[in-house]
Amino acid sequence: MLKKRIIPCLDIKDGRTVKGINFIDIQDAGDPIELAKRYVEEGADELVFLDITATVENRKTLVDLVQKIAKEINIPFTVGGGINCLSDVEKIIKAGADKVSINSSAVKNPELISEIANQYGSQCVVVAIDTKFVDGEWMVFIHGGRTSTPLKTIEWAKTVTELGAGEILLTSMNNDGTKAGFAMDITNEVSKAINIPVIASGGAGTKAHFYDLFTNTEASAGLAASIFHYNEIPIPELKKYLQNKNIPVRITENKTA
Numbered sequence: 001m002l003k004k005r006i007i008p009c010l011d012i013k014d015g016r017t018v019k020g021i022n023f024i025d026i027q028d029a030g031d032p033i034e035l036a037k038r039y040v041e042e043g044a045d046e047l048v049f050l051d052i053t054a055t056v057e058n059r060k061t062l063v064d065l066v067q068k069i070a071k072e073i074n075i076p077f078t079v080g081g082g083i084n085c086l087s088d089v090e091k092i093i094k095a096g097a098d099k100v101s102i103n104s105s106a107v108k109n110p111e112l113i114s115e116i117a118n119q120y121g122s123q124c125v126v127v128a129i130d131t132k133f134v135d136g137e138w139m140v141f142i143h144g145g146r147t148s149t150p151l152k153t154i155e156w157a158k159t160v161t162e163l164g165a166g167e168i169l170l171t172s173m174n175n176d177g178t179k180a181g182f183a184m185d186i187t188n189e190v191s192k193a194i195n196i197p198v199i200a201s202g203g204a205g206t207k208a209h210f211y212d213l214f215t216n217t218e219a220s221a222g223l224a225a226s227i228f229h230y231n232e233i234p235i236p237e238l239k240k241y242l243q244n245k246n247i248p249v250r251i252t253e254n255k256t257a
Contacts, residue, residue, distance in 0.1 A: 005045035005221035008228040042235040043252035051081025070096020103128040104142035117164030127165040132173040161194040172202040179205025191218035207241045
């Protein structure tokens, strides 16, 4: 059985790691380079870097910061925010990222998914889907959750899979930052509807939330931010807990306990 992945997320604004609740009320959460180094030491499986205001501010991702972080880590590194074309992807990959995450640009230009997959391989393309439960339906939002779209989440997940996405980063806007648990229903529906890995994001607050995620959905990874940034749940502690519950995780020896 494939091991479940634990992934910290660095939401970046003005060069700092930040965290909000339901995509608003943004607070500072620390230096991204120091956090990245700490997560490697703690045994994180991957690291996600999202420049959360790049698209809204109509600018490119902070390539210099990506480069600095990449030099300090040796785990798979996904970068997103303000990536609109192949040349943007090239800059991010050259800066040291292993994968790119696209959201708004994928909705506006779905062919970009195929272009990146053809150029760099499907494993390089993570399509981020920010979803919100609206009038009885899970719908896709773009521009950092600021703009609604007519896209239904499950149908969009199927579309991006067909276009060549290698992975989906699914964030429930309703659950984001609440620490009340992942959105099980939509996570399970999406992960069952497609044949590529789904990273669940939004709502992690306890170790039990990850156990529930991995036992009640087919998600391959759980992503969180503030509980890791503020050391509320150390990654080694979380992994030991999951291992004791018979959830397959990668345990790295001689790491910070």
